[in-house]
Amino acid sequence: MVDIATRVWNHKWKIDPIVRSLIDTDFYKLLMCQSVFRNKPDTQVTFSLINRTTSVPLARLIDEGELREQLDHIRSLSLTRGESTWLRGNTFYGKRQMFRPDFMEWFENLRLPAYHLERVGDQYELTFEGAWPEVMLWEIPALAVLMELRGRAVLHDMGRFELQVLYARAMTKLWEKIERLREIEGLKIADFGTRRRHSFLWQDWCVRAMSEGLGSNFTGTSNCLIAKNRDLEAIGTNAHELPMVYAALADDDQALARAPYDVLADWHEEHDGNLRIILPDTFGTEGFLERAPDWLAGWTGIRIDSGDPAKGAEAAIRWWKNRGEDPREKLVIFSDGLDVDRIEALQAQFSGRVRTSFGWGTLLTNDFKGLAPDDRLAPFSLVCKAVAADGRPTVKLSDNPEKAMGPADQIERYKRVFDVGAQERFAVEV
């Protein structure tokens, strides 16, 4: 077992890479990458870092040289033999050879493309431009580097035992959550916390603590490297970037309206079972479900990632009933802003009515709220998104206008095309 405080202490004295492997990323990134590699290999996409919590002055906290060092290190990484063997030989979601030989060959030869970094005021502008399957793999490592360097900047001022007590407190805090989760009957929960983790070592600790504390109720982790090292299930399906880029590529409003379903039609061809999970909120859940083709109602489940999660799940239940499906056989994955209170409430409301599952992110792997002086380690809302595809801006509406992204005129256009009316606002904390 790693003594995290010691390792963090050592960080102060020499460079210890934050991202140590190309598979230190979310499993769904690789699944999506394979889909993109097959369906849109030449699309030029721009990913961009966006710090939604502007009160955290990243450029004042993080030294630019250190940031470059970490990003350059990521560009030097390539798939190791053991990692490749694991991806090729492992069973994911019960399926062998999830990753096809042509994709694996491409991945084995991949180095991440160049980045563009510039300080603008107290923030960094960090962008990645290039072929979609390549640049999309920057998202998670870029977030991990920024999150961890911000953490290290704060930790740097602490004494050695102060540091150990900080981790002691964080461990205690998580364990108390686990003790509450243990009491929830029929819970199925996975780690979705790679992108906003406090650090790699800390995520690894959290995952193992969940594993011991919850046993088989802990279903796995989205982080491939940790899944591999700890012999756990790698978990994940797909994300907003697919419909966002497909939509940006649409030539007219009609094609735009069809784009979210085109994405899932491609996915439908490639995957079955538990990988057929709808992410309906990119341009508003309500309209998406209303206009969805019937074959989508036959999919295994739905992931609720913005808005009021209970409302979203109720909408899905109504929709399945209208389409003649039995909701009790359907999976609802909650993955937005979860903490124990919400997990308890959602499980109480939906257990027995659907199959529930939880993808727990930031407040699993980065709940240092209240643990450092001036709360300087509180989690904050950092994302890295596809902002353009083949020269056109992308748009995301989601079920929370606070999470909307894109140029104002395009947002208006998308709202019209997808018939999105007034939306409830929810504060975005993490």
Next chain:
Amino acid sequence: MVDIATRVWNHKWKIDPIVRSLIDTDFYKLLMCQSVFRNKPDTQVTFSLINRTTSVPLARLIDEGELREQLDHIRSLSLTRGESTWLRGNTFYGKRQMFRPDFMEWFENLRLPAYHLERVGDQYELTFEGAWPEVMLWEIPALAVLMELRGRAVLHDMGRFELQVLYARAMTKLWEKIERLREIEGLKIADFGTRRRHSFLWQDWCVRAMSEGLGSNFTGTSNCLIAKNRDLEAIGTNAHELPMVYAALADDDQALARAPYDVLADWHEEHDGNLRIILPDTFGTEGFLERAPDWLAGWTGIRIDSGDPAKGAEAAIRWWKNRGEDPREKLVIFSDGLDVDRIEALQAQFSGRVRTSFGWGTLLTNDFKGLAPDDRLAPFSLVCKAVAADGRPTVKLSDNPEKAMGPADQIERYKRVFDVGAQERFAVEV
């Protein structure tokens, strides 16, 4: 930095000695040993284990074979070259060559004598008989072995992460105490927690955390091995066993009444400065001070180890004033049942009136209260005392009848000789 949880986890799989050195003991044991070696080398003394907390069934918790293995291991220990060098070469209380060459030569050749172990109901009877300078060195290691084996028995049922969280909670708890102690102006505090420690590794952690957290307000540790390893001051003077044994050896009541002062006369010859600390409570503080010779009032200070500590300190202040001494130049060491509340209160009451100092024991190195299921790691009151000398029983009265020891008729005799009246009772928890 040691990852304690991992080490404890490993304890489960192989024997890891609890006592790893002959100087893993309290400094005052060695000081007293040298005095005894010089003044009473041939006195035959019996030390005996006494579990005051009978609700803790040691013999049911601790396997006899394991206990023997640990005790046998201690009998195999001898002073290492480095330890000997440290004792010979180090400065203790500002003095070089505290330990004289003849004593060191004897100590270098010492192996601890045989022990007698027997299970009696749910408790162990553990006794040590032999020449006083030899058997007296069993006290601390015997206590450490029993305390730690009891802890290990409880830890054995825990999962790996549960274990790490246990230590995380204990670390947090101690650190919160340290944060409060930091606020006490002029605090001088040392670790006196060897005898009741949770474990060696844990004591070491506590000492180092105190050192980082309190800086020079932390004055050192009573544990010689930790003082040596961590380059800290070794702290301690003398204990009840000296007057208890001297008193037992007295041939009549007159000699008995003189015994506590005879001890200190021997000590007076050997030590000066901060080592001239009176421990007045063995047969009642009040009478001891009343009848004390004037030269004792010239000593540096007093240690308050039973009864109401504030009353004891006030009594000492009155006594010094009566004897024409300035209390503000005197040292009062509080060492009984301390925790932060009491330390704060005593410092507030006595700061500026005397020089205060605190010897913090069980609740520094073993405060696992409330941290394990059914509170099975709560500290308890285990002692190992000189119960006989040259065939005569020893007696201790102290300023708390709950701490009194010895045959009833002898207790009555001592009360008469030392003129001890009604005493206030205080619960003995640790």
